[in-house]
Every structure is written in structure tokens, then in C-alpha cells.
Amino acid sequence: MMDIEKTIARLFEAAGLGQILPPVTPVSGGYMHRMYRVNTPERSYAVKHLNPEIMKRPNVMDNYRKAETLEQIIEDAGIPVVAALTLNGQKMQKVANEYFYVFRWQNGSITDWNNITPDQCRQAGIIQARIHALQSRYTAPVIPELSTINWAEYIAEADRQNIIITPLLKENEQLLNDAQEALNAARLALPAIECITNEDMDPKNVMWDKGKPVMIDLECLDYGNPVSHVLQLSLQWSGITTCTLDLANTKAFFDGYLETWDNGFRNYGSVVGLAYTWIEWLEYNITRALGQCQDEEEQAMGVSEVRNTINRIRYIREKEDQIRNLLDRI
Known part of the structure; x- marks a missing residue:
């Protein structure tokens, strides 16, 4: 079974986000994917681990790329969103054959x-x-x-x-x-x-x-x-x-x-x-x-x-x- 904390630590190192401060904490992420709060010495992030079963679907990558493009259009229009961060030139991150999105931590409830x-x-x-x-x-x-x-x-x-x-x-x-x-x-x-x-x-x-x-x-x-x-x-x-x-x-x-x-x-x-x-x-x-x-x-x-x-x-x-x-x- 994947060690999620080690995998996210690798993700943050590769993305230049710094060293994580354990523990990585599960938070509510809906009914399909899993979400974690990750802290570094500088700031907090939300990390979404995309469901591996979902990622096996036909055309899934095309669908995510389209959503990323539309997300940018909405953000540019000034509509309030928490958009995925672009890291190393891309929004979706891949580590150990697992897929992730990283977001700034949004205050509120x-x-x-x-x-x-x-x-x-x-x-x-x-x-x-x-x-x-x-x-x-x-x-x-x-x-x-x-x-x-x-x-x-x-x-x-x-x-x-x-x-x-x-x-x-x-x-x-x-x-x-x-x-x-x-x-x-x-x-x-x-x-x-x-x-x-x-x-x-x-x-x-x-x-x-x-x-x-x-x-x-x-x-x-x-x-x-x-x-x-x-x-x-x-x-x-x-x-x-x-x-x-x-x-x-x-x-x-x-x-x-x-x-x-x-x-x-x-x-x-x-x-x-x-x-x-x-x-x-x-x-x-x-x-x-x-x-x-x-x-x-x-x-x-x-x-x-x-x-x-x-x-x-x-x-x-x-x-x-x-x-x-x-x-x-x-």
C-alpha cells in the first residue's frame, strides 16, 4: 500500500514547494477522491489524490485537460475559485504512478x-x-x-x-x-x-x-x-x-x-x-x-x-x- 505521506513529500520536493511538516492530515474531499492538508514552514496546502480507478477511465486525461483550460477561463473572468496550482509547467502532478492536484489552503468552511x-x-x-x-x-x-x-x-x-x-x-x-x-x-x-x-x-x-x-x-x-x-x-x-x-x-x-x-x-x-x-x-x-x-x-x-x-x-x-x-x- 502506498505511503501517502512519503509520496506527498516527494511531490513537494519535485515541485519546489519545500519540506513538508508531518503529519499529512486527511480532510473531507468528497466521495470520489481523497484530500489532505499539508503544511510546510511557509504555508499550508490542500492536496487532492485522484482516485486510481477514475484515472483508468477512457479519455480521462483529455477530460482533465479540458477542465484545467476552463478553470483558467473562469479564474481570468474574476469568478471566485480555488484553482489548482501550476507546478513545473502543469497543474496535474504525477508521482509513483499516482496523480495529484495541489491547491493553496482556502480559509472558511x-x-x-x-x-x-x-x-x-x-x-x-x-x-x-x-x-x-x-x-x-x-x-x-x-x-x-x-x-x-x-x-x-x-x-x-x-x-x-x-x-x-x-x-x-x-x-x-x-x-x-x-x-x-x-x-x-x-x-x-x-x-x-x-x-x-x-x-x-x-x-x-x-x-x-x-x-x-x-x-x-x-x-x-x-x-x-x-x-x-x-x-x-x-x-x-x-x-x-x-x-x-x-x-x-x-x-x-x-x-x-x-x-x-x-x-x-x-x-x-x-x-x-x-x-x-x-x-x-x-x-x-x-x-x-x-x-x-x-x-x-x-x-x-x-x-x-x-x-x-x-x-x-x-x-x-x-x-x-x-x-x-x-x-x-x-
């Missing part, structure tokens, strides 16, 4: 998911709009990428391995098929608009320093559809992730967004099925629960997230009509 205020939602909507406004354009209509998850195959494999999530998957197979159908119908109804998007700008990826938001974790930057992303993020900021939806916060997010940039779309209720994008996060965690991951800790996280995500999808089904009614008034 992540907001409490259960106490997000309308003003925070409004400010998040403003940031999202500023990103979308940078390079927006209408495109020729194309058939979008649709979800084609075969839940029956995953259930059969879970059954074969006799893992703990098997009964939960069996119980919810029809719900998952219905959710996938609703998601695909919504994607087919999206207008042909493209812009820079950050689908991962949920509350865990925004630091608050003296009441001001700063985005972190920008490796999901890409080009995408603004209608899809504003709808999904408005729901995440207003409690869909924790199954405590507050529609006043959903409206606050949209208010901040639309007062900053207006993409012209006015039929959000017709694409409420985009809320079921969570099925793709569910699929990823099913694969982790099935053992396609780096260690037992990550496998346990996969099991936990399968449970959480199915509960979330159930909750979205319960609240779908209320969400649609609000979106029809946007």
Missing part, C-alpha cells in the same frame, strides 16, 4: 447542508449564471447522450456476489427503470444551448469565507446544457441531496441565476425529469459496492451511497409534482 439560507442559494445561483454566461451559444439540435443503465444486470451480479445491497436493488428496480425513462425524456426536451458548466458546484464544493462564496473542486468543468445544470444545482442547493427540500431556496437559486444571466428558456417544468440524474451516481456506486474500487474503505462508501441515493430517488418521486409546479412558475 462548507455550509451546513441542513441550514442553507436563501441568500446562500441566491449567491450560488449568481456564480452559476456567471459561469454559464462566459461562452454560451446556440447549437444545431443533436440527440443527447441518453442513460442506458441495465438495472437487471446489476441486480443479477449483486445476487451472484450475495452482497448486502441486493434486496434494496430488487425492491426498487421498477422505480429505477421509471426514473431512467423520465431522465431521458427530459434530456430529449432540452433546448440546443451550450456553455461552460460545473455540474459539481453543490454545497460541498463551495467554501464560505466571511460570507463570500469560493468554488473548489473544479475537475468536472466541461461544456454542457445550462438548463440541465441550473435545474439540478438549484435542487441540490435547496435540499434534494438530504431529502429536506425547501422550495423557497430553489426559487432563491433561480432568482440569483436569472437576474445575472437569462438563457431565455421558460419551460423548466417540462424537464423536471432531469432531477433523476442521480441514477448515474447510483450506477457508479453500485460498481464500487461490487468491488470495482481501490480498497475496502471505498467499497463500503459505495454501499453507503447506494442506500443514500436510492432513498434520494424515492424522495424525488414523492416531491416531483411539487417541484414541477414551482418550475412552471419560473
Whole structure:
């Protein structure tokens, strides 16, 4: 097993950042990668260790390079971000066949998911709009990428391995098929608009320093559809992730967004099925629960997230009509 402290010490030496002061401390880094606080005699840094399983995916390097380019565009536009440092001419660092990003340490804190205020939602909507406004354009209509998850195959494999999530998957197979159908119908109804998007700008990826938001974790930057992303993020900021939806916060997010940039779309209720994008996060965690991951800790996280995500999808089904009614008034 890799000694993370020794590996990061090698990284800092090669990058000219100086000698690290042990210990290297794990900090919250989301559900895919691992993050550490690293101190030197001069300053503190955040170091992200990219998940080795993610780094095996096809085209992963192209995706990261694109995100790095877009990160620079956003930073140059004056949008508050914590960008990866460029060291030895590049942002992504490789040591001992492992990949890392290094960031300056950002003071502040992540907001409490259960106490997000309308003003925070409004400010998040403003940031999202500023990103979308940078390079927006209408495109020729194309058939979008649709979800084609075969839940029956995953259930059969879970059954074969006799893992703990098997009964939960069996119980919810029809719900998952219905959710996938609703998601695909919504994607087919999206207008042909493209812009820079950050689908991962949920509350865990925004630091608050003296009441001001700063985005972190920008490796999901890409080009995408603004209608899809504003709808999904408005729901995440207003409690869909924790199954405590507050529609006043959903409206606050949209208010901040639309007062900053207006993409012209006015039929959000017709694409409420985009809320079921969570099925793709569910699929990823099913694969982790099935053992396609780096260690037992990550496998346990996969099991936990399968449970959480199915509960979330159930909750979205319960609240779908209320969400649609609000979106029809946007």
C-alpha cells in the first residue's frame, strides 16, 4: 500500500514547494477522491489524490485537460475559485504512478447542508449564471447522450456476489427503470444551448469565507446544457441531496441565476425529469459496492451511497409534482 505521506513529500520536493511538516492530515474531499492538508514552514496546502480507478477511465486525461483550460477561463473572468496550482509547467502532478492536484489552503468552511439560507442559494445561483454566461451559444439540435443503465444486470451480479445491497436493488428496480425513462425524456426536451458548466458546484464544493462564496473542486468543468445544470444545482442547493427540500431556496437559486444571466428558456417544468440524474451516481456506486474500487474503505462508501441515493430517488418521486409546479412558475 502506498505511503501517502512519503509520496506527498516527494511531490513537494519535485515541485519546489519545500519540506513538508508531518503529519499529512486527511480532510473531507468528497466521495470520489481523497484530500489532505499539508503544511510546510511557509504555508499550508490542500492536496487532492485522484482516485486510481477514475484515472483508468477512457479519455480521462483529455477530460482533465479540458477542465484545467476552463478553470483558467473562469479564474481570468474574476469568478471566485480555488484553482489548482501550476507546478513545473502543469497543474496535474504525477508521482509513483499516482496523480495529484495541489491547491493553496482556502480559509472558511462548507455550509451546513441542513441550514442553507436563501441568500446562500441566491449567491450560488449568481456564480452559476456567471459561469454559464462566459461562452454560451446556440447549437444545431443533436440527440443527447441518453442513460442506458441495465438495472437487471446489476441486480443479477449483486445476487451472484450475495452482497448486502441486493434486496434494496430488487425492491426498487421498477422505480429505477421509471426514473431512467423520465431522465431521458427530459434530456430529449432540452433546448440546443451550450456553455461552460460545473455540474459539481453543490454545497460541498463551495467554501464560505466571511460570507463570500469560493468554488473548489473544479475537475468536472466541461461544456454542457445550462438548463440541465441550473435545474439540478438549484435542487441540490435547496435540499434534494438530504431529502429536506425547501422550495423557497430553489426559487432563491433561480432568482440569483436569472437576474445575472437569462438563457431565455421558460419551460423548466417540462424537464423536471432531469432531477433523476442521480441514477448515474447510483450506477457508479453500485460498481464500487461490487468491488470495482481501490480498497475496502471505498467499497463500503459505495454501499453507503447506494442506500443514500436510492432513498434520494424515492424522495424525488414523492416531491416531483411539487417541484414541477414551482418550475412552471419560473
